Amino acid sequence: MTYDFDLFVIGAGSGGIATARRAAEYEAKVGIAEFDRLGGTCVNRGCVPKKLMVYASHFPELFSDAKGYGWSAVQSSLDWEKMISTVNNEVIRLNGIYQKMLDNYKVEVFQGYGKVVDAHTILVGDHQLTADKILIAVGAHPIKPNILGVEHAITSDDIFHLQKQPERMVILGGGYIGSEFASIMNGLGTEVTQITRSETILRGFDQDLQTEIQQGMINHGIRILNNIQLITLEKDAEGIKVTVRKDGESEEIVVVDAVSLAALGRKPNTQNLGLENTKVKLHDGAVIVDKYSQTVEGNIYAVGDCTNKINLTPVAINEGRAFADTVFGGKSRIMSYENVPTAIFTNPEAATVGLTEAEAREKHGDALKVYRTRFRPMYYTLAGKEEKTIMKLVVDKKTDKVLGAHMVGTNAAEIIQGIAIAIKMGATKANFDATIGIHPSSAEEFVTMR
Structure with a gap:
C-alpha cells in the first residue's frame, strides 16, 4: 500500500522534531503536526525560558559579591516586563530556527491537533493523511490538584507570561520544578514561601542533596513549610489567602499575589488523541512502549514525556533518534536509561x-x-x-x-x-x-x- 508519508509525527516538541529530522536524513518522507508553537514544552514553557530566568535571578548576588573584590556598590532594579519580553522574544527566535530546520529537511509541517483515525491514518484539521509509521510525541502538561480554591492558582506554564512581578508568592510542591521556580522568583526579589507535604523538598533525589539544597534555599531567604497536610486557597481584597495546616497543629494563613502549582504533577497529553481507535495501550494516561519505543500496534511508536519514563528533554531526543536509526537507518539501537545525568537549577x-x-x-x-x-x-x-x-x-x-x-x-x-x-x-x-x-x-x- 502507498502512504502519504513514511513517518508522521504527532507533536513537534524536542523529541518529535529530533525524530523527524533524523528520519528525514535517512530519506524518509516525513510529516509532523503541532497545534502550538514549535519546540514543545522545553523551548516554549520549560528548559529554555526557565534557564534564562535563572540567569536573570543571579545578577543581584553577583552585584553584591563584586563588592568583596573591590568593585563599588551597584544600585540596580529589575524591569520585569522587559525581562519577560526578552525571554519570550528568544523563544520566538528559536521557533523560527526549528521551522527553518524542518524546511531544510523537507519535513512537512501541519498546524493543528493530530488525531489518530486508525493505525495508518491521521486527521489534522481538514487534512486526512496516511503514514506507514506514526510517532506519538505529544509530551505532558502540568495539572492542578483537587484542593479547595485551586481555580485561583497558576501553573508553571503561566509564569512566563505574568505581566507584573508578584511581590509575594507561594510555590505548592517540593519537586524540582517548584524548587527551581522558588529559587528564581526569590532571586528576582519576590517574597517566596514553598509548601510541600514531604519531610524535605526534592523527594527521590539523594538525601544529602535534599538536605543541602533545602537549607541553602532557606539561607537565601525562601521560607519552606514541610509536612503540610491541608492546603486551601481563597481570593479576597488582600490577594490570595493560602491556608495550611500540619496534622495536630493550628492553621496558618499566608497571603500572596500569585500561586504556582509547578511541582504538583504532570500528565501525558494523550487525551482526545484517538488512540482508542488503535490497539495502543495506556497506563495512567502514558503510552506503553517496549525498549524500541514501539507500542502493541506495530507501526505506532511513542517517545518523550507521553511515555512517562524519564521526563527530560535529552531523553526524548535520544529516544526519537534511536527509533529513527533503528526503523529508517537500519542501525538497531535502544535508549539506555542507566546513568542519565540531570541538574536542578535551584540556588x-x-x-x-x-x-x-x-x-x-x-x-x-x-x-x-x-x-x-x-x-x-x-x-x-x-x-x-x-x-x-x-x-x-x-x-x-x-x-x-x-x-x-x-x-x-x-x-x-x-x-x-x-x-x-x-x-x-x-x-x-x-x-x-x-x-x-x-x-x-x-x-x-x-x-x-x-
Whole structure:
C-alpha cells in the first residue's frame, strides 16, 4: 500500500522534531503536526525560558559579591516586563530556527491537533493523511490538584507570561520544578514561601542533596513549610489567602499575589488523541512502549514525556533518534536509561548522575563506600559568604566501580556533565584517584576525595 508519508509525527516538541529530522536524513518522507508553537514544552514553557530566568535571578548576588573584590556598590532594579519580553522574544527566535530546520529537511509541517483515525491514518484539521509509521510525541502538561480554591492558582506554564512581578508568592510542591521556580522568583526579589507535604523538598533525589539544597534555599531567604497536610486557597481584597495546616497543629494563613502549582504533577497529553481507535495501550494516561519505543500496534511508536519514563528533554531526543536509526537507518539501537545525568537549577544549584546512596544500598547492601566533601569555594572567601559546596561519590567496594556522583554548588551541572561520561564508561574510584585535578577549582575535589 502507498502512504502519504513514511513517518508522521504527532507533536513537534524536542523529541518529535529530533525524530523527524533524523528520519528525514535517512530519506524518509516525513510529516509532523503541532497545534502550538514549535519546540514543545522545553523551548516554549520549560528548559529554555526557565534557564534564562535563572540567569536573570543571579545578577543581584553577583552585584553584591563584586563588592568583596573591590568593585563599588551597584544600585540596580529589575524591569520585569522587559525581562519577560526578552525571554519570550528568544523563544520566538528559536521557533523560527526549528521551522527553518524542518524546511531544510523537507519535513512537512501541519498546524493543528493530530488525531489518530486508525493505525495508518491521521486527521489534522481538514487534512486526512496516511503514514506507514506514526510517532506519538505529544509530551505532558502540568495539572492542578483537587484542593479547595485551586481555580485561583497558576501553573508553571503561566509564569512566563505574568505581566507584573508578584511581590509575594507561594510555590505548592517540593519537586524540582517548584524548587527551581522558588529559587528564581526569590532571586528576582519576590517574597517566596514553598509548601510541600514531604519531610524535605526534592523527594527521590539523594538525601544529602535534599538536605543541602533545602537549607541553602532557606539561607537565601525562601521560607519552606514541610509536612503540610491541608492546603486551601481563597481570593479576597488582600490577594490570595493560602491556608495550611500540619496534622495536630493550628492553621496558618499566608497571603500572596500569585500561586504556582509547578511541582504538583504532570500528565501525558494523550487525551482526545484517538488512540482508542488503535490497539495502543495506556497506563495512567502514558503510552506503553517496549525498549524500541514501539507500542502493541506495530507501526505506532511513542517517545518523550507521553511515555512517562524519564521526563527530560535529552531523553526524548535520544529516544526519537534511536527509533529513527533503528526503523529508517537500519542501525538497531535502544535508549539506555542507566546513568542519565540531570541538574536542578535551584540556588544552590545541584546535579546528579547514577544511583543515590539509598538506591545503591538497596542493590548492593552494605558493600559500599561513600565519599563526601563539603567546603566553601574560593570564590566566596572574598565575597564574604558562607556558601557551601558538597560532593559525593557512591562506590561499590567489591568492584571499586563508581555507582553515583552528586553535587550541590556553583556550576554543578557543568561539572557533573563531565563526570557522567566517566560513570557511563564504568569508571572506578581508582580511575578518579589517578586523574590529576585542575587547581584551583571546585571540580578537582571529585578526584581528590579519600
